[in-house]
Amino acid sequence: MIISDGVRLAVRASGHPDGVPTLQLSGGPGCVHYLPDAPADAPVRLFAPEPRGVGASEGGTHDIARALADLEEIRRANGIEDWAVVGHSFGADLALAYAVERPRSIRGVIGACGTGVQHDRDWSAAYHARKDDDPSRVDIEYSPEVHRSLLTSWRSWIKEPSLLRRLSRLTVPVSFLVAGQDIRPSWPVEQLAQLIPGATLTALPDVPHDFWHSHPEVWTEQVSLASQF
Template identity: 60%
Template sequence: MRADDGVELVVRRSGSAADATLVQLSGGPGCVNYLPDLGPEAPVRALSPEPRGVGSSGGGPHGIARAMADLEDLRRTVGTERWLVLGHSFGADLALAYAVEYPGSVAGVLAVCGTGIQNDRDWKAAYEAGRAAEPAVDIEYDEAVHRSLTSSWRRWIKRPDLLARLSRLPVPVRFVLAGGDVRPSWPIEQLAALTPDGSLHRVPAVPHDFWHTHPGVWRRLVAEYLAVTAAGRGAGRPCR
């Protein structure tokens, strides 16, 4: 696809040709889109965009506003009015920001292993202390894109109206925590309590990158979320 500024962005497609659309946002920031494709039995059209400036996509370092504009360009390109947004790690944070800025475009959010809207020293210290114990996952990423998005994100979360907007967010959000993640969970627990249609789900005994280490658990999580949303029971209700 081409973004509104002419930059060519690469998007993988998987799943079925159903009416519903799911967009998958990977973490980093600045990583290639590492999230696994959905099988042909998935009841959605799943789109996995390669972030601007990363992998095969054109462009270069950019900020949060541009990342969200690229998502809007993709949504309009594929002709869907509202879609489900799945994000992992920084992708979960971006998914939430996108829902805040473009609530009319989002039918629901599945935010997996995000870090929340914080830049807290205690959180970072706890993460750094446990980081060496995490399973190693080799993911290609662009350092310049990482720096620009990180800097932009830290500015975006300081918006004076952000908490007020989150407290009125009209989008159902399911926040997912991995039981074996070394990242402190309190920022996500706070967000789940703050958002009006937010819920918290814990996946026991899996690390942060369980899409890689426990692919069966990841597939079941996504399949259950899609089944719940398809049944009209609400994207944000607790997963049992």
């Protein structure tokens, strides 16, 4: 589809045509969309965009505000009043930012294996100490330039003075998933689950970070739960 500034974005649709409209966001930032399609009989209609400047999408480097504006244009172009959002890794973080900035567009969020709203040295040290030994690691195509621009913008966004107050007043239902075999420390997500009113936290003890790849049936099950929002 072509959005308002003339950039063509690649968006893949799957699942049941009459299912609950659901946006699926992969991570990175700046990765091609790597998450699996929904089965034809799933209770969701799944929309999977690639970020601008990545994979089959045109454009280039951009910030969080532009990323969220692109998602809004995709929603409106498909005639969707509001949709569920499912995100993995950085996609989970972006889904949360989407809920904060555009709450009326979202009926609920499922955030899997996110990193939370932090830029913490201890967290980074723990992650980098183990990342090369991660047995679940999947090599995924990405744009280094888009990765840098979005990560820089994200680290600015999470320092916004009123962010924690806005999170503590969020009315969008949020469900966090943490993978028991993830090498990434889960404490930032656990804190968010305590901060956001009504948020839930579910541990998936026997799966790794990239369980969408190693346990696709578990991923599909979690995506289907978006239909309950």
